[in-house]
Amino acid sequence: MCIFTTVQEKFDYTIIGAGAAGTLLAYEMTKNPFFSQKRILILDRGDDQRLDRTWSYWERGDGELDHLLLHQWSQFEVAFKQKRYLHRMHPYRYKTIEGTAFHQYFDAEFLKHKNILIRHEEVQDCVENELGVAIHCQSKNVYQSTFVFDSRFNYPELKSQTKYPVLQQHFIGWFVETEEDVFDELTPKFMDFTVEQKGNTRFMYVLPFSKNKALVEYTLFSAEPLSKKEYEDEIVSYLKEMTSGPYKVIQMESGNIPMCCYPLWKKTTSKIMPIGMAGGWTKASTGYTFKSSQEKAKALALFLTQEKDLKDFYSAGKFWIYDMLLLDILFRSNEKGAAIFTSLFKRRKAPLILKFLEEKTSFAEDVMVMAAPRPWPFIKALLGRVFSGF
Numbered sequence: 001m002c003i004f005t006t007v008q009e010k011f012d013y014t015i016i017g018a019g020a021a022g023t024l025l026a027y028e029m030t031k032n033p034f035f036s037q038k039r040i041l042i043l044d045r046g047d048d049q050r051l052d053r054t055w056s057y058w059e060r061g062d063g064e065l066d067h068l069l070l071h072q073w074s075q076f077e078v079a080f081k082q083k084r085y086l087h088r089m090h091p092y093r094y095k096t097i098e099g100t101a102f103h104q105y106f107d108a109e110f111l112k113h114k115n116i117l118i119r120h121e122e123v124q125d126c127v128e129n130e131l132g133v134a135i136h137c138q139s140k141n142v143y144q145s146t147f148v149f150d151s152r153f154n155y156p157e158l159k160s161q162t163k164y165p166v167l168q169q170h171f172i173g174w175f176v177e178t179e180e181d182v183f184d185e186l187t188p189k190f191m192d193f194t195v196e197q198k199g200n201t202r203f204m205y206v207l208p209f210s211k212n213k214a215l216v217e218y219t220l221f222s223a224e225p226l227s228k229k230e231y232e233d234e235i236v237s238y239l240k241e242m243t244s245g246p247y248k249v250i251q252m253e254s255g256n257i258p259m260c261c262y263p264l265w266k267k268t269t270s271k272i273m274p275i276g277m278a279g280g281w282t283k284a285s286t287g288y289t290f291k292s293s294q295e296k297a298k299a300l301a302l303f304l305t306q307e308k309d310l311k312d313f314y315s316a317g318k319f320w321i322y323d324m325l326l327l328d329i330l331f332r333s334n335e336k337g338a339a340i341f342t343s344l345f346k347r348r349k350a351p352l353i354l355k356f357l358e359e360k361t362s363f364a365e366d367v368m369v370m371a372a373p374r375p376w377p378f379i380k381a382l383l384g385r386v387f388s389g390f
């Protein structure tokens, strides 16, 4: 049994988890004078999970975080059945940030703000009370906060429901350095479907940082993860196939990102809001979370200045329905992914697809994008949802 001590300190806002979303939210707060007199607490259990990843995203032209970039590109390639589709991205660019650079910068930045306190604490529970929320930590410390933004993500909770199928974007990536110059440093491979599909949606994702350094990541959108050996065997044979010659593995990353339309944000109360992956900030059909977290963090900070009820922040729009239809198809017919994504990149230009995936297209543009793959599976999925419910 856990016996908590009495309440220690009081804050206006507490962010649980200083990962991507929590950090970006705190950053937005530092930029707005509304928050300069507010006490902000950031609690993170402080394990290496914060540093074990790189984030990539696309955005138009220059961006606020460009000073932290490891690399950026202005074109990419998608491959399927020996065919390669090269896409110029203008006005977009594809950008990569390393977790270590991101956190080093923001940890130092937050120290400059006297109203922000960062504590290494593992949060166990949040209990609402008359004053706001009591945050109970494993250390037995208890913090009181008017509002809480919680980025603790609970995969089992997502999997315990059946209304919205849960696909997983699971991967292992190796940062390799080859002896020969074998990579085209100008062209990341977004989805290389030339790898064997084995009844799933499987592809290689390659980010070339130079002619002899790249991240080579074996990725699946499917219901269940593989053994570590299976991902690694595929990376080894991919490098062999491209005649990479000898190489060193400098670093590795692995992940499992939920692809699901379950409305996680519905847990929001007037005092506690889930954020980041835990709040459904992941784009369900792609797994991309970083850029949408930056945009949601901006919108949320602005929303807080209006002092409205937290429950009014989230709403589901048309893109939630589009994602749901695609996931319904991929969950039932996982082998269809390569053909669906390739038909999109074969028939439409990158700027339109990227605009659609960042949820900024008009309805006419949505129709153009969605008409690219064969429509029948989408019509069937839509009819299925009409009868079973959204």
Ligand SMILES: Cc1cc2nc3c(=O)[nH]c(=O)nc-3n(C[C@H](O)[C@H](O)[C@H](O)COP(=O)(O)OP(=O)(O)OC[C@H]3O[C@@H](n4cnc5c(N)ncnc54)[C@H](O)[C@@H]3O)c2cc1C
Residues within 6 Å of the ligand: 016, 017, 018, 019, 020, 021, 022, 043, 044, 045, 046, 047, 049, 050, 052, 053, 054, 055, 056, 057, 121, 122, 123, 124, 151, 152, 153, 253, 254, 255, 256, 257, 275, 276, 277, 278, 287, 288, 289, 290, 291
């Ligand atoms: C290896 C990898 C690569 C990825 N690459 C990309 C990419 O290229 N582009 C993209 O858009 N997305 C990517 N993602 C997906 C997503 O952007 C990241 O997972 C992102 O970090 C999610 O942000 P978040 O804030 O929701 O969670 P996290 O960044 O995981 O932050 C959660 C934080 O909460 C803390 N925490 C957890 N439990 C507790 C607790 N009980 N008490 C206190 N603190 C706690 C953790 O220490 C952590 O710092 C990737 C994910 C992984 C794993």
